[in-house]
Amino acid sequence: MANYDVIIIGSGPGGYVCAIRCAQLGLKTACVEGRETLGGTCLNVGCIPSKAMLHATEMLHEAEHNFSKMGLGVAKPKVDWKAMLAYKQDTIDANTKGIEFLFKKNKVDWLKGWGSIPEAGKVKVGDDVHEAKHIVIATGSDVSTLPGVDVDEKVVVSSTGALELGKIPKTMVVIGAGVIGLELGSVYSRLGADVTVIEYLDVITPGMDAEIQKTFQRILKKQGLKFIMGAAVQGVSATKTKAKVTYKLKKDDSEATIDADTVLVATGRKPYTDGLGLAELGVKMSERGQVMTDAHWATNVKGIYAIGDAIAGPMLAHKAEDEGMAVAETIAGQAGHVNYGVIPGVIYTHPEVANVGQTEEQLKEAGHAYKVGKFSFMGNGRAKANFAADGFVKILADKETDRILGAHIIGPMAGDLIHEICVAMEFGAAAEDLARTCHAHPTYSEAVREAALDCGDGAIHA
Known part of the structure; x- marks a missing residue:
């Protein structure tokens, strides 16, 4: 048995980030993980491997369709499926080993095995019971299936x-x-x-x-x-x-x-809390199987917290990371905070799709007076040069104050471009603030500035 200030159950993005932040704040910390590798669904069978496959196939598309347009004469590429899967696995290994290194660097103990909470203040892993002043549930989610559909993971x-x-x-x-x-x-x-x-x-x-x-x-x-x-x-x-x-x-x-x-x-996915013993502890759950928490991620049982996919809100790795840092700071006596109004979403197709804040439909339903600034990537020199001119940037701003209320991008590097707008929204910026900020030329980011300009007197290159 060991005594800890904090034990986190689950080493996905929420769990491992929470563990590292707790350790950085001087708390004796352990993280429970039953997989052979750290990183949870995201690093092992989710975000990271899927992005490796998306990148590989995007390169295939470029070689098949765009190389010749740029004067690059190459033989038709052949797909070596085993090699592509090996590349994917190498990517997973590099990332999961990276988390293991960060645990050692920050003196976070990895309790190997599946965890349960026999009573408040105690976590059981295998035959060992460890004591902790604070317990954080970061067990993530599992795939959600349909009635009449049996998943065999083969066909x-x-x-x-x-x-x-x-x-x-x-x-x-x-x-x-x-x-x-x-x-x-x-x-x-x-x-x-x-x-x-x-x-x-x-x-x-x-x-x-x-x-x-x-x-x-x-x-x-x-x-x-x-x-x-x-x-x-x-x-x-x-x-x-x-x-x-x-x-x-x-x-x-x-x-x-x-x-x-x-x-x-x-x-879709559903919260995964099987085997934790939450019902026996009396932890309140929602009808959707989510752990219910207050504004500080605390459950109704003293000393037990929950974050990420296990609680309400969008099932996004970065949302879990933010909550992981915030609950660590809360436990350490600081003011942990997550701005749920500024959490971006990204789809990593080609082109990418990204959004933050409210949609037009939400603003209309709320009766909020707004204005729209739009700019097509067809007017962006860099996008045209790179055969990436599909899509547009759309910014929604308050009609009176010009404060940015939301943004929606479909186009090249949308998942990176959205963060300029996230920072602007975090500081309560107006569309004019973005419009008056110099953007390097030629970059995709100029499309963001043009959309912001369109919220005012109009875009330049439209």
């Missing part, structure tokens, strides 16, 4: 199985047009698979700005993805090598089937 796969298929499928059906489905659907489409996305709603990427949704779907269609919208999946029957998806169209209640070599179930 019918979750995002985890989709990252380690034995071979590239000729046909793939993706159930769900959210972030994960569209990212991985794009990967396999570029690898040559015939990809069809089935979505229950009438729009892709639910919750995003409507103008972005329409433009994004149009671009993905142009890239070869097919969409069946407003369709409820009834079930999936699979053999060892094939699957048949049955769905019903909401518009006329008609039923149809589609065959595929692989079916990717990308219908």
Whole structure:
């Protein structure tokens, strides 16, 4: 048995960041992790490996479609699937070993095994029980499946199985047009698979700005993805090598089937708190299985906190990281804070899609008077030179004060460009503040400035 100031259960982005911050603040800290490697879903089977695959296939697309336009004569590239998977694994290994190094550097103890909380102030890992003044639940989330759909991770796969298929499928059906489905659907489409996305709603990427949704779907269609919208999946029957998806169209209640070599179930994620013993402890949970917390991430049981995917809010690694740092600072007696109004979201397709703050639809529903500044990447010199002129930047500002209320970008490096606007919003900036800030030429970031200018007297290059 060991005594700690803080024990964090889970070493994903929320957990490991929380552990490092706790240690930096002088707290004796341990982190519980049952995997063979640190980093949780994100580093092992989520964010990091999927980005490696997206990058590899984007390079394939460039070689196949754009090299010749730039005067680069090369033989048609061949995909070595085993080598690509090995590259993905090397990327995972580099990142997970990096977290292990950071734990050693900051003197965070890794308690190897699966943790439970037999009582407040105690964490059991294997046969050992450790004491802690504070316990942080950072156990993340698991894939959410559909009734009538059994995931075998061979033919019918979750995002985890989709990252380690034995071979590239000729046909793939993706159930769900959210972030994960569209990212991985794009990967396999570029690898040559015939990809069809089935979505229950009438729009892709639910919750995003409507103008972005329409433009994004149009671009993905142009890239070869097919969409069946407003369709409820009834079930999936699979053999060892094939699957048949049955769905019903909401518009006329008609039923149809589609065959595929692989079916990717990308219908979202759910909090993972199995085996922690929270019910026995009396920890309050929501109807959706989330751990309920107050404004300081504390549960109703003294000394137990929760962060990340295990609690309410968007299931984003960076949201969990922010909460991890904030709860560490709170435990250390400081003023931990997360601005939930300025948490960006990014889809790492090509082009990328990024957003922060409110959508036009939300502002209309709230009756908030606003103005819109837009700029197309067609007017951006760098984007045109790089064959990346699809998309636009859209900034929403208060009609009277000009304060930025939200921003939505579809285009090259959108996931990086959005952060200029995040910083501006964090400090309560007006669109004019962005518009009057000098931006280097030629860069993609000039499109952000032009959209900000369009909130006022008008963009220059539109």
